[in-house]
Amino acid sequence: MEISGRVAIVTGAGAGLGAALASRLVAAGARVVLADLDGESAAALARTLGSSAVAVAGDMTDETVIRASIERAEADFGPVDLYFANAGVGGGGGEATTDQEWAATLEINVMAHVRAARLLVPGWLERGNGYFVSTASAAGLLTQLGSAPYSVSKHAAVGFAEWLSVTYGDRGIRVSCVCPMGVDTQLLYGDFASSRYPAEAELAMKAVTSAGPVLSPDRVAEVVLAGVADERFLILPHPEVSKMFQQKGSDYDRWLHGMRRFQASLLA
Ligand SMILES: NC(=O)c1ccc[n+]([C@@H]2O[C@H](COP(=O)([O-])OP(=O)(O)OC[C@H]3O[C@@H](n4cnc5c(N)ncnc54)[C@H](O)[C@@H]3O)[C@@H](O)[C@H]2O)c1
Numbered sequence: 001m002e003i004s005g006r007v008a009i010v011t012g013a014g015a016g017l018g019a020a021l022a023s024r025l026v027a028a029g030a031r032v033v034l035a036d037l038d039g040e041s042a043a044a045l046a047r048t049l050g051s052s053a054v055a056v057a058g059d060m061t062d063e064t065v066i067r068a069s070i071e072r073a074e075a076d077f078g079p080v081d082l083y084f085a086n087a088g089v090g091g092g093g094g095e096a097t098t099d100q101e102w103a104a105t106l107e108i109n110v111m112a113h114v115r116a117a118r119l120l121v122p123g124w125l126e127r128g129n130g131y132f133v134s135t136a137s138a139a140g141l142l143t144q145l146g147s148a149p150y151s152v153s154k155h156a157a158v159g160f161a162e163w164l165s166v167t168y169g170d171r172g173i174r175v176s177c178v179c180p181m182g183v184d185t186q187l188l189y190g191d192f193a194s195s196r197y198p199a200e201a202e203l204a205m206k207a208v209t210s211a212g213p214v215l216s217p218d219r220v221a222e223v224v225l226a227g228v229a230d231e232r233f234l235i236l237p238h239p240e241v242s243k244m245f246q247q248k249g250s251d252y253d254r255w256l257h258g259m260r261r262f263q264a265s266l267l268a
Contacts, residue, residue, distance in 0.1 A: 001131055001174065001228055004029030007077040009069050011060040011112065012087030014041030016185030017135060020221035021084055026052045028225060031077040035060050035069045036087070060087050061107040063115045070119060079127065082228070083120055085113040085157075086135040090191035092146045092201030101196075102149050109153035113160055121168065128172035133228060134161040138181045138211075138241045142248060145263050146204030147192075165233055178224050180237040182214035206266045212238050 008025050012018035014036030022034045026049045034049075036042035039057020046055040056072050058065035073080050088109045093101065113134055124130025137144070140154030158177055165175035182188055188208060195201035208214070220237045227235035236242055248255040 001082075001231055003082075003225060003229065006030045006081040007032075007073050007079060008082040008084060009033045009035060009073055009080055010084040010086055011035045011069075011116075012135075013055075014038040014045065016187060017180075017183055017217045017220055018084070018086045019045050020217035021086060021224060022046075022053065023049065024218070024221045024225050025082075026050070030082070031073075033069050033073045033076075035065075061112045061115070063119070066112070066116050067119055079123065080120060081129070082131040082133060083116055084133045084135070085116055086133075087112065088135060088137075088187065090147070090150055090187045090195075090204070091197075092192055092195040092199075092204045093197040094146075094148050094200055097149055097197065105149040105153050106156070109150075110156040110160065113157060117160075117164060121164075121173065124173050125168070125171055130172065131174045131176075131228065132161070132164055133176045133178065133224070134158075135178045136161065138179045138236075138238065138244075140177075141179050141241065141245045143259060144204055145207040145259070145266070146200040146202070150204070161233075174231050176224075176227055176231075176233055176235050178220075178227070178235045178237070179241060180215065180220050181212045181241060182208040183220050183237075184214050184216050188214065203263070203266055207262070210266065211262075212240055 008030050010018050010022045013022040013034035022032050025032045031052045033054055034042040034046050035056045037059055042055035046053040054076055056069040070080055134157055136157040137154040139151050140158035144151040161175050161177035192201040192205045223237040224235055
């Protein structure tokens, strides 16, 4: 897809990968709604991006806020061509994680994607054109040591992106699923550090930082936009994830054994 002239919404655009995606989209000639819980950060970035960017403040798990961001895009720029479901949360914790914490993680990492698709797909089918970009994680293809809610929610995000692509791919809706390992953001260094489950969170952070290079958000955004230009489903800013995913698929038990060994080495 040619990005120039398109209208995009990026959730979680106030910081990290979302901010980098919004900046690169504007630089590539798109007009962008930057949506974030932290409205001030999104507004501050939008101001630096000029007349091709506006900010919407609010919780992007809330259907009324998602609808407001779509309406804002339509009013200021025109119908939404691309939706980047990027906002997400991390944090450590296993099965002892409370139901409330599980629900909060699943809400933003998965249900926010479902609700956005619910609002956008009918118009995209009518126009025969639309692009949904899901920021999942390598944790959604492999696993996240030290965080069951993150692993499970990211697997669900991959599953939903896959399902959208299979269901609507022949009717003009394109889907990409972004699965990075470490990215140098607050989520990696802050969400896990402030987790209520410090031992698991430390394991999670160690796993991410020792599995491969921690990339800058700008580098990841560059790879994402190249993947969108090519209309590739699986976008892997860390190419080594492809091999790991193949190893998992070709011998699941061997892969599980290797992951236990990796975990033991990090705990030692
Ligand atoms: N950082 C990593 O190592 C890494 C690796 C793989 C995938 N990811 C994924 O990348 C995405 C972006 O994360 P990041 O690393 O840039 O994190 P970040 O914490 O730097 O940015 C996340 C942004 O999302 C916003 N946000 C959180 N909940 C929201 C909500 N309910 N509504 C609206 N905005 C909300 C936050 O305010 C923040 O501005 C996430 O989905 C994350 O899971 C990150």
